Amino acid sequence: MYLYPKWIRAWHVLNAAMFLILIVTGLSMQYTDKGNASYVVGFAKAVRWHNFAAVILILSYILFVTGNLLTNNGRYYRIERKGFLSNLKKQFKYYSIGMFRGEKHPFPVTEERKFNPLQKITYVLAMYVAVPLLIISGIGLLLPEITITTVFGISGLILTDILHITMGFCLSIFMIIHIYTCTLGSKPTSLFRGIITGYHVSEDE
Amino acid sequence: MKLFMFRIISFLSLINLFSLTSAGSSLFKTENDNVHDTVSFVSRFEADNNRCFKCHGQEKYEYTNETLGKQVKDMMCSERIIHKNEFYSSNHKSFSCTDCHSEEYVKFPHSGTLRMEQKYICLDCHGGDAKFAKYHFEEIDSEYRKSTHFKMEDEGFTCWKCHNPHTYKITVRNSTNLKETIAYDNAICLNCHSDYNRFQLLSDKAEINIIQKHEWLPNQASHFANVRCIECHTKINNNIPVSHQIRPKAEAVRLCNECHSKNSILMASLYKFESKEQRRDGFFNGIILNASYVIGANRNEYLNYISLIIFFVVIIVIIVHVVFRVKKKTKNIKEE
Numbered sequence: 001m002y003l004y005p006k007w008i009r010a011w012h013v014l015n016a017a018m019f020l021i022l023i024v025t026g027l028s029m030q031y032t033d034k035g036n037a038s039y040v041v042g043f044a045k046a047v048r049w050h051n052f053a054a055v056i057l058i059l060s061y062i063l064f065v066t067g068n069l070l071t072n073n074g075r076y077y078r079i080e081r082k083g084f085l086s087n088l089k090k091q092f093k094y095y096s097i098g099m100f101r102g103e104k105h106p107f108p109v110t111e112e113r114k115f116n117p118l119q120k121i122t123y124v125l126a127m128y129v130a131v132p133l134l135i136i137s138g139i140g141l142l143l144p145e146i147t148i149t150t151v152f153g154i155s156g157l158i159l160t161d162i163l164h165i166t167m168g169f170c171l172s173i174f175m176i177i178h179i180y181t182c183t184l185g186s187k188p189t190s191l192f193r194g195i196i197t198g199y200h201v202s203e204d205e
Numbered sequence: 206m207k208l209f210m211f212r213i214i215s216f217l218s219l220i221n222l223f224s225l226t227s228a229g230s231s232l233f234k235t236e237n238d239n240v241h242d243t244v245s246f247v248s249r250f251e252a253d254n255n256r257c258f259k260c261h262g263q264e265k266y267e268y269t270n271e272t273l274g275k276q277v278k279d280m281m282c283s284e285r286i287i288h289k290n291e292f293y294s295s296n297h298k299s300f301s302c303t304d305c306h307s308e309e310y311v312k313f314p315h316s317g318t319l320r321m322e323q324k325y326i327c328l329d330c331h332g333g334d335a336k337f338a339k340y341h342f343e344e345i346d347s348e349y350r351k352s353t354h355f356k357m358e359d360e361g362f363t364c365w366k367c368h369n370p371h372t373y374k375i376t377v378r379n380s381t382n383l384k385e386t387i388a389y390d391n392a393i394c395l396n397c398h399s400d401y402n403r404f405q406l407l408s409d410k411a412e413i414n415i416i417q418k419h420e421w422l423p424n425q426a427s428h429f430a431n432v433r434c435i436e437c438h439t440k441i442n443n444n445i446p447v448s449h450q451i452r453p454k455a456e457a458v459r460l461c462n463e464c465h466s467k468n469s470i471l472m473a474s475l476y477k478f479e480s481k482e483q484r485r486d487g488f489f490n491g492i493i494l495n496a497s498y499v500i501g502a503n504r505n506e507y508l509n510y511i512s513l514i515i516f517f518v519v520i521i522v523i524i525v526h527v528v529f530r531v532k533k534k535t536k537n538i539k540e541e
Binding site: 176 | 421423424427460466500501503516519523526532533
């Protein structure tokens with residue numbers, strides 16, 4: 001089943017590459033210390049690469065949002081209220097118990113339903129909440145002159161940075177879980193193959 | 206696409222450049238900008254000093270040329286102008302002009318030989334005096350003698366090149382507004398390092414361009430507004446209030462994590478007088494947060510722990526999940 005058109009695959013690979021650079025360079029800046037000047041990458045290099053990757057990430061995010069608006073892909077991210085919690089529970093139960101008992105997938109992938117309910121809510125939170133907050137706070141740190149100086153007596157830069165590193169951390173955890181759950185296809189590698197070739201192989205095929 | 210990306214990057218750089226220029230203008234503040242118009246201090250030598258300020262307190266002065274028998278209006282040489290407000294806000298405000306300058310100056314026209322008088326240096330008054338012992342003026346002097354400024358012209362370079370005795374006031378030790386203190390202290394350096402005429406008094410270099418020389422520094426404007434030049438350009442000495450050993454250009458701090466780290470050197474320089482309060486609300490080097498925010502130096506201890514816990518919980522859950530998957534697969538293979 002052809003599920004991932006070329007533009008999604010291009011965006012996905014760009015997004016993934018930039019995220020990896022941003023995580024490594026972000027950690028290097030946050031945990032830099034005297035004596036370990038070359039912690040993963042040195043601070044100065046980390047700043048340069050972090051800024052560069054951030055600009056590319058912003059462009060790739062614009063591509064993602066525009067693509068979802070202009071094509072049918074946006075419909076996969078629409079959350080229905082009806083049965084929202086019970087569907088989440090069903091999916092969670094499958095991942096934690098059902099799949100070990102050999103139960104069938106409660107929400108198999110179809111052309112109309114690319115994501116299961118748990119995937120959908122996570123992707124929406126990541127792409128439409130965490131990434132915009134990460135980008136906005138990142139721009140605030142890239143151009144500290146435009147950041148509000150104080151908010152209720154607390155430095156605007158601290159709040160911006162805490163928001164930035166918290167979102168960065170949440171998205172890094174998302175990335176770990178995302179990569180792991182991608183091994184849960186019909187074969188551990190089939191979902192990875194799918195995002196490269198564009199074709200999804202379901203468990204029944 | 207490349208062109209589009211280039212345009213976006215150029216646009217962002219333009220915004221950055223704009224903010225840099227606006228911050229740059231505050232960087233080039235002069236000492237005068239920090240002096241308020243009204244000074245409440247009343248000197249007991251006010252009447253005596255006013256005789257000097259009458260001419261030396263402003264740009265224009267007027268006198269009677271007795272040889273020609275006429276009233277003359279003239280411009281005061283800029284180096285000889287001492288603004289009254291600045292003087293009465295300075296550390297030396299309680300002095301009479303003739304405490305340091307010859308009594309002969311009360312006569313006008315001043316004798317030409319007076320111009321050649323030997324000027325005092327800090328140690329002439331502050332050295333060997335128990336009252337000033339805690340400021341370690343002698344050690345400041347010996348540090349200054351090792352400094353690259355002194356080496357450039359040991360006779361010509363005196364304390365006064367940086368600290369104008371008529372206007373200088375201690376700032377960082379009593380600072381209530383660190384940003385103003387930083388601008389004031391940086392103005393002392395920029396007095397020569399952004400004025401080619403003054404710079405040429407000691408150097409033959411063809412040009413000076415602080416902005417260009419510091420181009421390698423990310424967020425340059427932010428650095429200039431939030432730290433003093435001496436943070437990177439002096440060798441820290443914990444015995445004296447402010448480091449005075451200006452290092453040669455090649456030895457200036459260039460490693461970001463000298464400041465951007467848990468053991469930030471800023472705690473031994475800019476924040477030295479406040480650094481007793483080591484950690485506040487879980488932030489390392491919390492005192493910096495009053496005036497600024499330094500990536501790497503101000504990481505939050507609690508957030509560090511929480512993030513580590515979440516990270517390890519996720520990894521453990523994944524490992525347990527994998528173990529169950531492997532078990533199931535082994536069981537399936539056996540059944541087949």
